[in-house]
Amino acid sequence: MRGRPKFIFPEAKPVSSRFRYALNKYRVKIDNTCTNCGLCVEICPYRVYAKGSRRPRTPSEHLCVGPSCEKNAFFCVRKCPVNAITVQLNPSFEVLGDRRWTGDLLASTWYMAETGQVPYQNLNYKTGDSGGGFDKLRLLYRANGNGKKRKGSLKNVSLAISLNRSGDNRPKVTIPVPFYLGGMSFGSVSINAMLSRVRAATALGTFCSTGEGGYPDVLMPYDDHVITQVATGLFGVREDTIQRVRIVEFKYAQGAKPGLGGHLLGDKVTPAVAKMREAVTGSALFSPFPFHSVYSVEDHKKHVDWIKAVNPKALVSVKVSTPTDVDMVAVGSYFAGAHIIQLDGSYGGTGAAPDIAKKNIAMPVEYAVPKVHKFLEGEGIRDGITVIASGGVRNAYDAAKIIALGADGVCLGTTDLVALECIRCHHCESGRGCARGIATTDEELTNLMNLEWGTQRVINMYLAWSDQLRTILRRLGMKSITELTGRTDTLVHIDYMKKDEIQGELD
Amino acid sequence: MPPKYHTVTAPTPNRFQPVTRSGVIAWEEGCLKCARCVKKDCVYLVYQKRNLDPRQMLDSVDSACMDCFRCVQNCPARLIQKGVNPAYRSIGDSYWTPEILSSLWFQAETGKIPVSGAGYGGPFAGPGFDAMWTDMSEIVRPTRDGIHGREYISTSVDLGRKLMALEFGADGTLVSEAPPLVEIPTPFVFDLLPFSPPKEHILNGLLRAAAGLGTLTVVRESDWRPSYEEYLRSTMFLLDRGGAVAENYLDKLRMVEIPDGMDAMERQAALKRVRPELVIAIRMSLGPVSGSRVEELTEAGAEVVHLAANEFGMEEAKEPLFVKDRLKEIHLSLVDKGLRDQITIIAGGGIAMAEDMAKLIICGADAVSCDIPLLVAMECRVCRRCAQGISCPVELDQVDPVWARGRVTNLMSGWHNQLLEIMGAMGMREVRRLRGEMGRAMFFEDLEKEFSALGEGRRG
Numbered sequence: 001m002r003g004r005p006k007f008i009f010p011e012a013k014p015v016s017s018r019f020r021y022a023l024n025k026y027r028v029k030i031d032n033t034c035t036n037c038g039l040c041v042e043i044c045p046y047r048v049y050a051k052g053s054r055r056p057r058t059p060s061e062h063l064c065v066g067p068s069c070e071k072n073a074f075f076c077v078r079k080c081p082v083n084a085i086t087v088q089l090n091p092s093f094e095v096l097g098d099r100r101w102t103g104d105l106l107a108s109t110w111y112m113a114e115t116g117q118v119p120y121q122n123l124n125y126k127t128g129d130s131g132g133g134f135d136k137l138r139l140l141y142r143a144n145g146n147g148k149k150r151k152g153s154l155k156n157v158s159l160a161i162s163l164n165r166s167g168d169n170r171p172k173v174t175i176p177v178p179f180y181l182g183g184m185s186f187g188s189v190s191i192n193a194m195l196s197r198v199r200a201a202t203a204l205g206t207f208c209s210t211g212e213g214g215y216p217d218v219l220m221p222y223d224d225h226v227i228t229q230v231a232t233g234l235f236g237v238r239e240d241t242i243q244r245v246r247i248v249e250f251k252y253a254q255g256a257k258p259g260l261g262g263h264l265l266g267d268k269v270t271p272a273v274a275k276m277r278e279a280v281t282g283s284a285l286f287s288p289f290p291f292h293s294v295y296s297v298e299d300h301k302k303h304v305d306w307i308k309a310v311n312p313k314a315l316v317s318v319k320v321s322t323p324t325d326v327d328m329v330a331v332g333s334y335f336a337g338a339h340i341i342q343l344d345g346s347y348g349g350t351g352a353a354p355d356i357a358k359k360n361i362a363m364p365v366e367y368a369v370p371k372v373h374k375f376l377e378g379e380g381i382r383d384g385i386t387v388i389a390s391g392g393v394r395n396a397y398d399a400a401k402i403i404a405l406g407a408d409g410v411c412l413g414t415t416d417l418v419a420l421e422c423i424r425c426h427h428c429e430s431g432r433g434c435a436r437g438i439a440t441t442d443e444e445l446t447n448l449m450n451l452e453w454g455t456q457r458v459i460n461m462y463l464a465w466s467d468q469l470r471t472i473l474r475r476l477g478m479k480s481i482t483e484l485t486g487r488t489d490t491l492v493h494i495d496y497m498k499k500d501e502i503q504g505e506l507d
Numbered sequence: 508m509p510p511k512y513h514t515v516t517a518p519t520p521n522r523f524q525p526v527t528r529s530g531v532i533a534w535e536e537g538c539l540k541c542a543r544c545v546k547k548d549c550v551y552l553v554y555q556k557r558n559l560d561p562r563q564m565l566d567s568v569d570s571a572c573m574d575c576f577r578c579v580q581n582c583p584a585r586l587i588q589k590g591v592n593p594a595y596r597s598i599g600d601s602y603w604t605p606e607i608l609s610s611l612w613f614q615a616e617t618g619k620i621p622v623s624g625a626g627y628g629g630p631f632a633g634p635g636f637d638a639m640w641t642d643m644s645e646i647v648r649p650t651r652d653g654i655h656g657r658e659y660i661s662t663s664v665d666l667g668r669k670l671m672a673l674e675f676g677a678d679g680t681l682v683s684e685a686p687p688l689v690e691i692p693t694p695f696v697f698d699l700l701p702f703s704p705p706k707e708h709i710l711n712g713l714l715r716a717a718a719g720l721g722t723l724t725v726v727r728e729s730d731w732r733p734s735y736e737e738y739l740r741s742t743m744f745l746l747d748r749g750g751a752v753a754e755n756y757l758d759k760l761r762m763v764e765i766p767d768g769m770d771a772m773e774r775q776a777a778l779k780r781v782r783p784e785l786v787i788a789i790r791m792s793l794g795p796v797s798g799s800r801v802e803e804l805t806e807a808g809a810e811v812v813h814l815a816a817n818e819f820g821m822e823e824a825k826e827p828l829f830v831k832d833r834l835k836e837i838h839l840s841l842v843d844k845g846l847r848d849q850i851t852i853i854a855g856g857g858i859a860m861a862e863d864m865a866k867l868i869i870c871g872a873d874a875v876s877c878d879i880p881l882l883v884a885m886e887c888r889v890c891r892r893c894a895q896g897i898s899c900p901v902e903l904d905q906v907d908p909v910w911a912r913g914r915v916t917n918l919m920s921g922w923h924n925q926l927l928e929i930m931g932a933m934g935m936r937e938v939r940r941l942r943g944e945m946g947r948a949m950f951f952e953d954l955e956k957e958f959s960a961l962g963e964g965r966r967g
Binding site: 022090094095252253256260261289321325347348354355361364366370417422423435488492495 | 649961
């Protein structure tokens with residue numbers, strides 16, 4: 001970044017839920033013995049309560065820390081002079097989420113999107129409950145000899161990564177955060193959701209991919225932060241969309257359905273979507289698998305050369321999934337001249353996909369990244385390509401772990417949707433589309449979300465992530481995220497670690 | 508697509524309301540009577556369509572609700588809540604989980620494969636079949652587009668003994684005698700049910716489904732009813748009455764099973780003398796010695812072996828292995844000895860989902876046998892009360908065989924399509940070639956080595 005002005009991060013601004021009440025882990029109830037003395041409103045530092053006419057209201061239950069507040073002097077349940085308050089687990093909360101995205105992870109992501117802060121309310125925002133991979137890996141902060149905690153300003157910790165390490169004469173694109181946002185096409189998500197993500201990426205100085213659904217004109221002001229995708233259906237791909245951007249992404253496969261093509265249901269092909277994709281309204285659209293012009297690494301090089309010829313300044317990213325020979329695919333991509341290889345693991349993805357594919361086909365990204373990293377190192381070409389991991393990265397801790405396993409950065413999709421209040425009901429396709437106005441083209445549902453709200457929610461969440469990443473790096477004694485790549489010695493797997501040999505703190 | 512490659516399915520509704528994961532709890536007390544109630548805004552029109560099933564006292568709200576939580580979040584008086592349904596948690600067991608049962612019910616009802624958005628939500632890995640992933644192809648190998656019918660992927664398998672080479676006489680005539688083969692269009696057969704209420708109608712439904720799908724159902728001679736005679740070509744008798752029933756029909760049968768024992772090869776020979784075209788499978792419980800026994804039988808001229816694990820996929824042993832792990836060992840050992848291609852292996856027990864079928868084939872089975880999912884297709888909740896003689900909560904003893912055929916056909920058609928997905932992603936055009944392709948799969952125990960070494964090495 002030498003010679004250029006230092007990137008200034010945007011500021012977090014509070015943006016509350018679009019719905020009347022945010023979803024909450026704990027329920028606060030005031031029964032009718034309440035005398036409306038107002039003490040709870042006064043003493044709760046989390047602002048759970050608000051004044052009411054007959055008794056206080058609880059508009060912000062999601063800010064409550066729950067029964068463990070007991071240890072605090074201001075514990076409302078104890079302080080209430082007439083014992084009118086109870087705090088307990090919200091039974092609805094149990095229904096939320098799944099093993100990968102637990103209710104805690106959802107609620108903490110919502111909180112980060114609302115405030116830009118790291119959650120405090122007894123939510124596990126670091127791991128889910130999947131019983132393996134990220135959820136069993138822990139960062140290890142080794143004691144540094146004198147036992148003192150590492151200090152230093154977080155501001156001096158750099159999160160920037162380079163997207164062009166090839167040494168060719170194309171632009172040296174650097175992003176100030178170790179992530180960009182993955183492709184979700186216009187048609188699969190609403191225009192508001194798409195624009196919110198692109199605008200957030202712009203504010204954060206990074207990129208957002210268009211997915212395979214064309215390049216709506218409304219994205220033009222953000223061209224410098226858009227990655228346009230060339231996928232197997234070539235929907236909406238034109239010479240001018242490739243010439244507009246700084247990064248072009250080939251999507252060979254996607255983690256949600258490795259080895260399978262895409263399918264946009266006829267109902268979602270509205271006139272606007274059809275026009276963008278140059279297709280017929282109401283007709284289901286299939287993206288074939290694979291590229292029928294690519295049956296070898298040589299064909300793949302021809303593909304990359306084609307893009308490079310159309311846009312002499314663009315970087316080329318190759319998005320692949322994680323087969324047994326993902327290392328060979330990565331090497332092939334490097335020699336074909338790709339700047340970025342994106343490994344999309346099998347547990348991620350946002351679009352509709354057969355359950356059998358999501359669960360069984362291709363390997364989780366936690367396995368693929370170290371395999372590729374080591375192989376590229378062995379070939380002596382690791383420094384010539386940027387490795388981006390995606391597919392199941394849910395939070396800042398996952399990001400740090402996968403970087404330590406060998407990636408340079410990560411690519412996110414689902415987390416953005418969760419920031420936009422996706423509840424992961426998995427019913428993106430049913431009825432009129434997403435009931436929460438994210439993955440829909442229904443006009444009324446699309447209008448559930450406005451652009452400023454969406455943009456700021458995504459920005460807030462990533463600001464909270466950035467803070468967490470800087471804190472992690474400082475605790476590891478690192479000044480730059482680039483130092484973390486491949487440092488598997490900063491990780492342990494709790495199923496295999498020998499407790500007595502571990503000196504340091506697990507996080 | 509030629510009809511040969513396509514199974515006709517039709518929605519076949521549930522008789523009982525399925526048990527759903529969560530319920531809606533809506534209180535009336537304290538209602539503010541808003542001008543526009545949040546229930547009216549339901550995107551799925553759940554509250555408009557609500558009705559009560561008088562037989563089960565279940566509210567349709569719970570099966571129609573898609574868990575979007577909008578009413579929960581928007582009701583000003585917070586009168587609407589969601590709750591996990593305790594009945595859902597209690598169905599099935601740790602192997603036949605509520606998630607598996609729900610997925611099977613959906614497939615049996617609709618004939619469609621389960622599709623959902625927002626990524627995978629399940630555990631990272633697990634025991635048994637959940638400890639492996641299948642491969643896919645990109646860039647360096649092409650995939651096959653089987654599901655949309657643009658490329659044909661064959662799922663046919665041949666059951667029977669195979670010759671390693673053909674011999675010709677000096678005059679060019681074929682000298683070798685080719686043993687009979689039974690070709691089934693999908694690599695599964697229907698097996699004995701480990702439990703069920705009185706099964707006259709159930710078996711009738713299974714035989715009809717097997718007939719439509721071109722496959723076979725294992726039927727004990729003691730369970731045979733003359734009314735099944737129409738389906739003899741889909742019947743694979745297990746000779747538990749010494750062949751007394753089957754001998755009446757030998758000329759119409761394609762295959763029979765005989766229990767393994769000292770006299771297995773003699774019984775095979777005896778049956779062959781009566782009807783040389785009959786293919787004979789030798790059935791045995793899977794166990795640590797199955798490998799050496801299969802080897803002996805192969806060398807002695809057996810055509811097909813059927814290895815049956817228990818309903819949780821475990822073999823019979825003190826420290827039992829899971830069916831896929833034992834199969835790997837048996838397959839590789841037969842390959843080593845140059846015997847593998849002579850014999851057909853059907854294996855089963857614990858096959859719960861379409862992926863289990865693909866995975867067991869990868870681990871060395873030519874075809875799988877499927878049991879409990881057939882009952883689940885008929886709405887079985889795997890409560891196993893029938894095993895104790897208690898009446899079936901979904902009245903399986905009284906199913907209409909035509910309805911049962913529809914449900915089982917839907918489910919197995921869904922499995923076929925999912926097998927195409929898996930094979931298409933791998934770039935395979937033949938399920939015969941999927942057998943034993945362990946290099947095209949990834950195993951937990953191998954991949955996990957990456958993690959067991961963590962925390963060592965460079966000190967920070």
